[in-house]
Amino acid sequence: MNRILFFKSAITAFLILLILIPLHLVGNAVQDRKHYREEAVRSVWQSYAGPQTLTGPVLVLPYKEILRVTDSSDPKRPNATVLQAQAGQMLVFPTTLRVKGEITPSERYRGIHKVLVYEMQSRWQGTIALPDPAELPRSAGHFGFEVGQPYITIGISDTRGLMAAPAFELDGKALKLEQGALLKSLSQGLHAEIDLPPAKAVKPGLDGRSAQARRVVPFSLALPLLGAQSLAFTPVGDQNDISLDSAWPHPSFDGDFLPRTRSVSAQGFRSNWSVTSYNTKARGQLAGSGDGTLETVSVTLIDPVNIYLQAERAVKYGAMFVLLTFAGFFMFELVKRLRIHAIQYLLVGLALAVFFLLLLSLSEHISFALAYLAASGACIGLLGFYLSFVLQSWRRGLAFATLLTVLYGALYGLLLSEDNALMLGSLLMFVILAAIMVMTRRIDWYAAGAAWQPLRDKPAAPSGEDDAAAAAAPASA
Structure with missing residues (x-):
């Protein structure tokens, strides 16, 4: 070259x-x-509502367990026994949980940027077994229990999305929901205090003593909600059946569980999940300290052209x-x-x-x-x-x-x-x-x-060729 x-x-x-x-x-x-664009999306979320994750309902029974413990702080009484209170709570999850939701999408603008939001009308139904304080777990050195006020909690990741007061009924009785989930693993939500009626049925326990049978009662919840981009439900029941319909033709099912059945067309989508307590770790995650991680079924309304x-x-x-x-x-x-x-x-x-x-x-x-x-x-x-x-x-x-x-x-x-x-x-x-x-x-x-x-960079012709050219020049002239 x-x-x-x-x-x-x-x-x-x-x-x-x-x-x-x-x-x-x-x-x-x-x-x-x-x-x-991401800043514009977050700006709309701050004034509207963000992605929603719904959890519950969960019955919470707070209590204090009185324990006999040995106090060795006094050298004169090295084996003295004192009483000590230890706080705890018992979580009772639904036996069945059925949710039907209708998602209506719409658009909001921040400058030139379009943000997808939605309204959801949902109906929750199911059953839950009322607990008996006699069933509370007992620790070593147990002396007694001090049972607190039981309540029903519902987790809503962004309560600003509530369009109206939710209507909650337990055993045919309307309960007033108040702000606050009162559960460490739920950052936002609602709760309602309940009274636990005495159980009526009695059955023999494994140890020969009589044990109270849990009373299973129905519940229902009407929840109108605003949200943006995604909607998720935590499957907390023994049997969870969740159905979501929408006119949006571009869903993405990206939770921890795919729908059992689904249909997507230009007219929208229909999806159904069926999850049992054997499939999910959501209950253990709710009972934990609350790191913000919950297994969910989820759908995201996506823009097909990003x-x-x-x-x-x-x-x-x-x-x-x-x-x-x-x-x-x-x-x-x-x-x-x-x-x-x-x-x-x-x-x-x-x-x-x-x-x-x-x-x-x-x-x-x-x-x-x-x-x-x-x-x-x-x-x-x-x-x-x-x-x-x-x-x-x-x-x-x-x-x-x-x-x-x-x-x-x-x-x-x-x-x-x-x-x-x-x-x-x-x-x-x-x-x-x-x-x-x-x-x-x-x-x-x-x-x-x-x-x-x-x-000037090309190689010069040989000298013989130059002499011949010079000799030919006069002749041609």
């Missing part, structure tokens, strides 16, 4: 690296705009666009013996980078497909016009514009086919590499670039 070809290759590689700088800046702009995700994926292919375009220039220079200046390479590379910035800015105001069409059409038209002069032929400029159109079309296909993007991208790169290899199969790379070499 001669020096000219080596330097030309080195300059082209340097220009490719140089164009990566504006591509990186465009990528940063995408991240900034994505961050601004313009920032699409733009981010598009920018990742920017380096490939520049590489292929510069490779095409390089092949034109070799095959057609043209000379393209480094500044012309740089201008074309900048035009390719500006396409991604146009795509980002336009997609915030019009649909992504129209934004892509407008941005690609503008860049292809500009480059086709410019290259018709650079390549010294309008046909060559048109041919390059056609190749760019194919590349932009291939990129759009990659963006739409997220699941098959790797396979399609690999096939595209293979086809392009194969085409370059076929086009350059007859090129003598050792002699390539001789047309770019200045005349």
